[in-house]
Amino acid sequence: MGLIEATNHSFFIASFAKGMCKDTDCSRAPIPGFASLSLSFRIYKAFRPGAISPILRFSLQTSRPDEKCLSNGPTSHGSPRESAPQRGTGMKYAGLLVMPAGFLLSIAAILLFPASSSRAAFVLCGLAVEAMGLAVAVRGHMLGDRRP
Amino acid sequence: MIASPSSPLTASAFSLNLALLTLSLLAPAGVALLNTGLGRSRSAAQSLLGSLVMMATAVLFFALIGATLADGSTGAGHIATLSGKPWNWAGTGTWIMRGIETAPSRAQLAALFEFVALALAVLVPWGAGADRLQLAAGAACAALLAAFIFPFFAHWVWGGGWLAQLGANFALGVGFLDVGGAASVHVVGGLSALAVIWIAGPRRGKFPKEGLSTAMPGHNAVYILFGCLVALVGWLAFNMAGAVLWLDAGPSALPLTAINTILSAAAALAATFTITRVRFGKPDASLCANGWLAGLVTSSACASLVSPGGAIFTGLVAGAVTPLLVEFLELAVSLDDPSGAISVHAASGLWGLIAAGIFASKSGQLLAQFIGVATLLGLVLPVVYFLFALLNRLLPFRVDPDGERIGMDLHELGGGAYPEFVVHRDDSYR
Helix, strand or coil: CHHHHHHHHHHHHHHHHHHHHHCCCCCCCCCCCHHHHHHHHHHHHHHCCCCCCHHHCCCCCCCCHHHHHHHCCHHHCCCCCCCHHHHHHHHHHHHHHHHHHHHHHHHHHHHHCCCHHHHHHHHHHHHHHHHHHHHHHHHHHHHCCCCC | CCCCCCCCCCHHHHHHHHHHHHHCCHHHHHHHHHHHHHCCHHHHHHHHHHHHHHHHHHHHHHHHHHHHHHCCCCCCCEEEEECCEEEEEECCCCHHHCCHHHCCHHHHHHHHHHHHHHHHHHHHHHHHCCCCECHHHHHHHHHHHHHHHHHHHHHHHHCCCCCCCHHHHHCCECECCCCCCHHHHHHHHHHHHHHHHHHHCCCCCCCCCCCCCCCCCCCCHHHHHHHHHHHHHHHHHHHHHHHHHHHCCCHHHHHHHHHHHHHHHHHHHHHHHHHHHHHHCCCCHHHHHHHHHHHHHHHHHHCCCCCHHHHHHHHHHHHHHHHHHHHHHHHCCCCCCCCCHHHHHHHHHHHHHHHHHHCCCCCCHHHHHHHHHHHHHHHHHHHHHHHHHHHHHHCCCECCHHHHHHCHHHHHHCCCCCCCCCCCCHHHHC
């Protein structure tokens, strides 16, 4: 029971790690996808009933270097021309600047379209633009993560 | 229909609302306790004193500047005409609340309601910045929120502004509905919390360079859980006061609001309890507290508008999503949010606003709620982030590493909350 649930739980985190590995340095993982598989296993171990005190929430301590793919430390990203924190800050600003475009799209929808169906479609498009902007800003935060 | 702030209120309704608003101050008290309990023991006194400082700063700046922008008692405002429709975007009140004693009774109560709402809103980013946000920087954030961000949004929603007029101008239901402050208080507070977390960064040792995040459990489960009980009382009063003020609800409608508030919180707690019990083997006290609060936040949006069945459904969804989102934000997105402000206040508030549209009987209401959500995400978040980022240049949010190491109590106040206790060291987290 524990394994199935823990695997389900870790599915989105593992998928997230996989997605991140596509555009970042995951050469440390010996086999493609290995990082996410091993992550599922570790989360299973950590979330096994009775393995940790519930008040600790998620005490997942590890020491393996290939986990940088998930933990997205500054050393796992970056290009020769621009450091990861700088790139992350730029991405965050870009994402935050995209978000008002979604708001303006929503306002334009109610001003320009009298029909409720086209209004609804454009308002939803505006929300989708905002969601994309938020995703870019969050991704920028992760790239520019400076861990004290 | 959204009641106009200038419309009269009967003497009994005035007395009832005044009593409810006085009682609703227990909501910020409960949230302050919760924030303190979820932080570390070496920052407990700074956290609770900070809550008082935030509230004091916020009400002062609101009275000095914000009330002018938020005021809707005259029914007028700064109006721009766009596409032949009036867009009321700011109030035209008096400075320093002059003339409040002679204002209509509903306008007086609206000002008091906004005081309580603001006191609650500024505690949300303060809790998210626990253990590293400096007191002065937190107070400056509260001042910015109270002087500009909150008043504009409060005017748009409660002061007859353009969001409230979406129904009259564009036939979108009765306009954007936010009876208990889910948008103006919780989503604005939650998005401010996100900005604070982005700017201040994680606590030292929270995300080690190698490996996953470190658990930094709340230092006092009793504060956390007692805070939930205190918050319930405040929330009940606040939701009922909102129903009287903004929906013109009579006394017979208030028990349903109270019942829905309790049902929403109870359903959310049941969902969180079950999820943490199944996944961790034992229920998690702090996550259950987050779930309870998420149910209350959801009820702020729709307790006066839905049936008891609807309240249970919205609470269940909020309670199920909250623990998963807390975990996702921490493990996958690397956001260090000690109080769970983003999941509890921002996400649950947004869900409540959408649920209010889903369960509404009038057509177009859901679209009005979506436009409110689009305003919060597309306008409020970027503005808050850039204002806070600018403020961070002038007054750094984050305490210096030495201050963080010895604890905010000793660093900022010169004495700890628990002088007879041994202070936890960073090394023990590793």
